[in-house]
Amino acid sequence: xxxxxxxxxxxxxxxxxxxxxxxxxxxxxxxxxxxxxxxxxxxxxxxxxxxxxxxxxxxxxxxxxxxxxxxxxxxxxxxxxxxxxxxxxxxxxxxxxxxxxxxxxxxxxxxxxxxxxxxxxxxxxxxxxxxxxxxxxxxx
Amino acid sequence: xxxxxxxxxxxxxxxxxxxxxxxxxxxxxxxxxxxxxxxxxxxxxxxxxxxxxxxxxxxxxxxxxxxxxxxxxxxxxxxxxxxxxxxxxxxxxxxxxxxxxxxxxxxxxxxxxxxxxxxxxxxxxxxxxxxxxxxxxxxx
DNA sequence: CAGCGGTTGGGAATCACTCTCAATTTACCG
DNA sequence: CGGTAAATTGAGAGTGATTCCCAACCGCTG
Numbered sequence: 001x002x003x004x005x006x007x008x009x010x011x012x013x014x015x016x017x018x019x020x021x022x023x024x025x026x027x028x029x030x031x032x033x034x035x036x037x038x039x040x041x042x043x044x045x046x047x048x049x050x051x052x053x054x055x056x057x058x059x060x061x062x063x064x065x066x067x068x069x070x071x072x073x074x075x076x077x078x079x080x081x082x083x084x085x086x087x088x089x090x091x092x093x094x095x096x097x098x099x100x101x102x103x104x105x106x107x108x109x110x111x112x113x114x115x116x117x118x119x120x121x122x123x124x125x126x127x128x129x130x131x132x133x134x135x136x137x138x139x140x
Numbered sequence: 141x142x143x144x145x146x147x148x149x150x151x152x153x154x155x156x157x158x159x160x161x162x163x164x165x166x167x168x169x170x171x172x173x174x175x176x177x178x179x180x181x182x183x184x185x186x187x188x189x190x191x192x193x194x195x196x197x198x199x200x201x202x203x204x205x206x207x208x209x210x211x212x213x214x215x216x217x218x219x220x221x222x223x224x225x226x227x228x229x230x231x232x233x234x235x236x237x238x239x240x241x242x243x244x245x246x247x248x249x250x251x252x253x254x255x256x257x258x259x260x261x262x263x264x265x266x267x268x269x270x271x272x273x274x275x276x277x278x279x280x
Numbered sequence: 281c282a283g284c285g286g287t288t289g290g291g292a293a294t295c296a297c298t299c300t301c302a303a304t305t306t307a308c309c310g
Numbered sequence: 311c312g313g314t315a316a317a318t319t320g321a322g323a324g325t326g327a328t329t330c331c332c333a334a335c336c337g338c339t340g
Contacts, residue, residue: 012317012318014306014317014319016319033296033297034295048321049321050321051319054319072213072296073209073297075213075296088260090257101251104247108266112268116270117230117271121266121268122266123267124244126248126252126257128258130255130257134256134257151286152287153337154336154337156287172327173328174328187289190329215327
């Protein structure tokens with residue numbers, strides 16, 4: 001209790017932590033925590049499942065990764081720019097496009113303001129059929 | 141296979157089904173499947189948990205109810221107007237406001253179009269602190 | 281009324297995730 | 311450079327939600 005340091009965020013760059021970050025950088029698509037754990041297991045770095053979850057959660061909170069919740073309740077993570085953005089996902093092939101839209105941001109703020117809400121965050125997800133899949137579906 | 145009726149939706153209005161609908165109509169807020177099951181149990185209608193899940197899922201697909209996924213992966217259901225809309229939720233007290241915004245709808249369509257996507261649906265959720273909770277938090 | 285099929289329900293099974301706690305690792309001090 | 315305290319790890323049990331299985335059931339139709 002010497003009070004030399006009272007920083008609440010004391011995350012250490014351990015080997016496990018780095019391995020998870022690497023695994024995330026490797027993949028382009030969303031991966032579930034379990035998948036990441038699996039990949040890590042196959043590699044040289046043995047990381048506990050609990051650690052994967054912990055790390056992923058921390059990264060999600062600090063905005064380093066995106067989180068998406070599937071219908072079954074399983075969370076998928078994906079490394080992305082720290083800047084705020086949304087996704088356009090193809091419901092057939094899973095292709096994902098990162099999009100930004102200041103229009104929505106403004107709208108969200110306006111609506112929140114109108115109802116007296118403060119400190120508002122928002123989630124937007126667009127789901128449809130990409131050009132290729134649309135064509136395939138039509139031909140079918 | 142007499143071809144007298146080929147409607148794919150052959151849902152029978154059974155007592156269980158009606159009970160679930162009633163329970164949904166009763167509540168104003170989101171309820172988890174388990175909560176609904178619990179309420180039904182307390183009442184006169186004994187309904188199996190599996191049935192509740194099945195029915196809720198069917199209703200969600202037909203758009204009769206809204207589904208929301210909590211961080212723990214538990215789905216919450218709420219009866220709502222069939223018309224498309226979104227929610228503004230207080231992260232502290234859970235208060236929910238139903239909102240509509242043609243601005244977002246247009247934006248979503250524009251963005252989807254721009255990327256060649258078709259048949260696009262979208263999900264928008266605003267999470268913040270309602271007026272009351274904001275005040276409380278400030279005073280704290 | 282009889283028969284057919286959609287429907288039900290209890291409980292086991294599955295799945296994703298969290299918790300606990302001792303052992304290990306890391307950062308930092310002298 | 312070695313020591314110490316605190317952060318971190320990991321294995322497995324525990325939790326909670328949801329699905330599966332399958333035989334009994336019930337509403338609808340003839």
